[in-house]
Amino acid sequence: MRLTLADKVLIGGLIVVAIIGIGWHVTLNSRFRGQTAEIYKDGRLIDSLVLRSNYRQVVRVGTETDYDIIESDNGRVRVVEADCPDQLCVRMGWINSAPAEIVCMPNRVVVKVVSKERSDIDEIAR
Amino acid sequence: MNIRRMIILGLFVAIAGVLHAVECWVPLPLPIPGVKLGLANIVALAVIELYGWRDALVISILRVFLGTLLAGVIFGPAFIMSFAGAVASTLAMAVGCKYLRSKLFSLVGISVIGALVHNIAQLSIAAVLVVSSGVFWFLPYLVLFSVPTGVVTGVGVTYFFRKLPQNIIL
Structure with missing residues (x-):
């Protein structure tokens, strides 16, 4: 069992x-504190949550059977509950700054934190 | 194709399918989509070395069907991601074995390339499925993770060939 030089270069x-x-x-992440969390399903923006201290907001997206419950609290956002089998989105926990995002593959939901800089650019573009 | 070869290839499909399924059941403590050990790549790489890339590709595709069926996620997003990852990594390892193996890399290096390509393919499919390029922020974490998994897989293949009785294959 020996590694060649190329192996070591590749690994390193x-x-x-x-x-x-x-x-x-x-x-x-540490530079852009998030201000809103945008929720996308199948690539379309369907909802957004305000990220502010001492402010809590909960939304439920999806259908009767394929749902994600998303909570923003005190400037952070997380997926509280989802009915997907892998529960990766729930285990990712809280995120609070751009460009962090939570992905729920089975339901094709993306929760994206957007900072002020980013949304300004979007508004100019509009 | 003689019967002996057919039986051995069938056996490899079964082994790879079970490895794939067992891997789906074992939760890793990392909340990153698509992170897995890639144990089924041991079989893919072994078959490339023994029988060539065509048989390895067929075995990889069959094992994705078998593995996702056993894990209960067949035809879901996990299936599409596994399928793309398996095909891409098998082809990458086949190219690696053909052109880079003897001159540059050992089996461990080839296996790391396979793990890397597997992750990139899976992530690309994930980005298409959720229509978000932001998924690629996970790539550095997946690259970091693919090094140890690739090394483990490569060492597994090396020991497999060391223990393999010479007269069993053909």
Whole structure:
């Protein structure tokens, strides 16, 4: 069992690239505090929640059987309950800053935190 | 195709399908969509080495059907993601085995490439399904995760070949 030089370069390179990517993601996250959370289903914006301290809001999206219950509280947002089999969206927990997002694959729901900068650009574009 | 070969390939499909299903049952403590150990890639890589890429591709496709059927997620999003990942990673490992194996990489390196391509393919399908390119923010985490899983799979294949009796295959 021996690794070749190319193996080691590949493994090392991937770890470095991954750490740079994660670092970039984390820095972006810490810079843009979220102001709203947008909820998309099948790629369409269907609802948005306000992220503000001491403010709580709960919405339920989806149908009778395929649903996600999404809660915003104190500037953070999470999926409280979903009827998907894997429950990944629930286990992802709270997110509070852009560009973090929660994905529920089985129901094709995306919860995306949007910061002020981002929504300003959107308003100009409109 | 002689009968002995057919039986052995069938056996590989069964092993890979069960590995795939068992993997679906084991929850990993990481809340990232699509993260899995990729144990079924052991079979894919072993078959590429033993019988070539055509048989490996057929086995990978059949094992996705069998594995997702056993795990109860057949024809859902998980099925589409597994299917794309299995096909892409099998082809990538086949190319790797043919052109890079002897000169550059050992089986471990090929297996890491397979794990990486598997994750990228799955994530691309996920991005299409939820119509959101933001899913690609998970990519660095998946790349980081694909290194240890790829190494484990590669070591598994290496030990498989070490223990494999010489007269059993053909």
